[in-house]
Amino acid sequence: MLVLLVVGAIFAATVIYDRYFHPLAKFPGPAIAAASPLWAMHARYSGKLLPKLRDLHEKYGPVVRISPNELSFASPRARDAIYKDEYTKGFTPTQNNVSFAIDVVIGDTTAQSATTRTDHRSVRSQVQGILATYPTQSQETIHRTYLAELEEELNTAARGGKQYNLTAGMDRLIWQCMGHFFLGHSIPISTKETFDYFRRWDNVYTAGLDLMFYIGRVPGASAVAAVLLRMIRNLMTTDWVQVNTFSRIQELTDRKEFRQSIVAQKLGIVDGADGKPELKRAMAHISLLVIGGYDPVSAAASAVFYYLLQHRKALATLKHELRTAISREEACTDEILSQIAYLNACIQESLRLQPPVNDVGARISTGIEVDGVYVPKGAKVFVDKYSIHRSARYFKDPERWDPERWLAPTPESDLAAFSAFSVGTHACPGKIMGLRVLRLTIAKLLLSYDFQLAGSKFDWDRDAHCCHVWQDFRVDVKVSKVGAVQ
Numbered sequence: 001m002l003v004l005l006v007v008g009a010i011f012a013a014t015v016i017y018d019r020y021f022h023p024l025a026k027f028p029g030p031a032i033a034a035a036s037p038l039w040a041m042h043a044r045y046s047g048k049l050l051p052k053l054r055d056l057h058e059k060y061g062p063v064v065r066i067s068p069n070e071l072s073f074a075s076p077r078a079r080d081a082i083y084k085d086e087y088t089k090g091f092t093p094t095q096n097n098v099s100f101a102i103d104v105v106i107g108d109t110t111a112q113s114a115t116t117r118t119d120h121r122s123v124r125s126q127v128q129g130i131l132a133t134y135p136t137q138s139q140e141t142i143h144r145t146y147l148a149e150l151e152e153e154l155n156t157a158a159r160g161g162k163q164y165n166l167t168a169g170m171d172r173l174i175w176q177c178m179g180h181f182f183l184g185h186s187i188p189i190s191t192k193e194t195f196d197y198f199r200r201w202d203n204v205y206t207a208g209l210d211l212m213f214y215i216g217r218v219p220g221a222s223a224v225a226a227v228l229l230r231m232i233r234n235l236m237t238t239d240w241v242q243v244n245t246f247s248r249i250q251e252l253t254d255r256k257e258f259r260q261s262i263v264a265q266k267l268g269i270v271d272g273a274d275g276k277p278e279l280k281r282a283m284a285h286i287s288l289l290v291i292g293g294y295d296p297v298s299a300a301a302s303a304v305f306y307y308l309l310q311h312r313k314a315l316a317t318l319k320h321e322l323r324t325a326i327s328r329e330e331a332c333t334d335e336i337l338s339q340i341a342y343l344n345a346c347i348q349e350s351l352r353l354q355p356p357v358n359d360v361g362a363r364i365s366t367g368i369e370v371d372g373v374y375v376p377k378g379a380k381v382f383v384d385k386y387s388i389h390r391s392a393r394y395f396k397d398p399e400r401w402d403p404e405r406w407l408a409p410t411p412e413s414d415l416a417a418f419s420a421f422s423v424g425t426h427a428c429p430g431k432i433m434g435l436r437v438l439r440l441t442i443a444k445l446l447l448s449y450d451f452q453l454a455g456s457k458f459d460w461d462r463d464a465h466c467c468h469v470w471q472d473f474r475v476d477v478k479v480s481k482v483g484a485v486q
């Protein structure tokens with residue numbers, strides 16, 4: 001009984017301290033968020049953090065306290081202050097659950113999990129080297145191979161007049177492409193299903209991380225966390241885990257196609273060499289590149305079709321532009337597609353309304369000014385791109401899908417506020433590849449097929465959920481063939 005009373009008193013004192021005396025007490029936000037982690041935990045658990053944050057920023061302004069020790073910013077100035085050259089400015093990156101899982105399972109650092117400038121520079125320069133030297137033509141060939149599988153399914157659906165789940169088809173295509181790009185061969189669909197299964201628990205992990213961050217300030221909590229972390233790492237090296245996970249991943253790198261891949265060449269992994277550390281590093285890179293490429297590109301491809309198929313005029317304009325630029329004799333290459341302004345505008349506008357990567361850029365402040373406000377040491381900060389993208393401060397008529405805004409900019413819109421790929425030290429190194437895969441997928445499908453939305457009405461803003469990436473989106477179509485272009 002006494003113990004309960006003491007615990008209750010400590011809890012009540014903590015709530016009062018957080019609400020009224022905490023260094024972040026002066027920041028606006030809901031009272032429940034100031035007093036406990038419940039607001040953030042519930043928002044993350046429900047998968048509706050983004051619209052909830054947007055509403056808070058609309059109500060309270062560009063900086064909001066969303067948990068006792070966490071601030072959300074929604075301005076391009078804060079974005080630049082936090083992410084551009086963040087190590088020099090004194091921000092420490094925090095890991096997200098995916099980077100942590102890769103780190104622990106593979107046992108090597110990735111660009112996302114590196115927490116020091118030196119580590120990050122080293123891994124990131126390898127990733128950039130891989131992506132920069134990857135020949136466009138090879139990507140196009142790989143994309144064509146797997147697109148053929150999707151086209152077969154579309155042809156069958158077209159012949160039978162059947163409804164087709166375009167999201168599932170493109171999702172598989174992008175998984176296959178990303179796997180093949182980096183491993184030199186495809187990754188089994190069963191691995192994708194396993195990954196998708198774990199992904200479904202994202203809301204639980206992220207809400208759990210909020211709770212851990214909250215209780216992290218209890219004296220001795222960091223020592224307990226360190227012990228737990230060591231136990232998890234030890235568990236990962238047990239025979240059971242090694243046989244069931246590590247060796248299964250390793251099987252993927254045992255094939256000769258991997259040895260000929262760009263990743264293997266870049267890391268100097270050749271037949272007969274004792275490449276153990278390099279192999280671990282390669283697997284860490286590949287995991288991040290495949291996951292980092294698959295999730296956002298897949299969501300973006302569905303978002304583009306979701307909007308295009310509801311905007312028939314824009315769809316007709318895009319098809320016209322594509323047919324004008326790509327005659328039947330010419331190959332549909334990314335060199336040509338990248339010049340089609342309307343195609344790029346449709347993609348950009350869909351990435352604005354549904355940015356595919358969210359809530360991953362949390363940093364711990366060392367005591368620094370951000371967009372005119374002082375953020376005390378130890379506070380967690382991040383920039384919510386969704387709130388920026390949907391703010392009338394930066395985009396005229398922000399809720400409207402309007403590709404024209406990218407073609408004829410007006411003073412009412414600040415296009416530089418677009419943040420889908422983030423900026424600075426951790427900005428997306430896969431942007432060029434991601435946009436290329438999107439252009440190839442969208443253009444080739446639109447050149448060969450006519451699509452109509454079908455099935456029950458799916459509303460992205462209402463029905464989809466997002467933790468780090470979007471889930472529960474679905475574009476069902478009726479399809480007919482208009483004659484393939486190669």
Ligand code: HEM
Pocket residue numbers: 111112113124127288289290292293294296297300351355356357360361419420421422425426427428429430431433434435
């Ligand atoms: C529409 C497509 C994409 C979008 C919107 C996107 C968005 C992002 C964003 C916002 C980040 C920053 C995360 C942070 O703040 O820490 C990021 C990082 C990253 N992205 Fe992408 N991404 C896309 C495609 C790709 C592709 C195709 C690849 C690779 C094949 C890729 C690989 C990575 C990697 C490795 C990082 C970590 C970089 C680092 O921490 O230094 N992304 N991406």
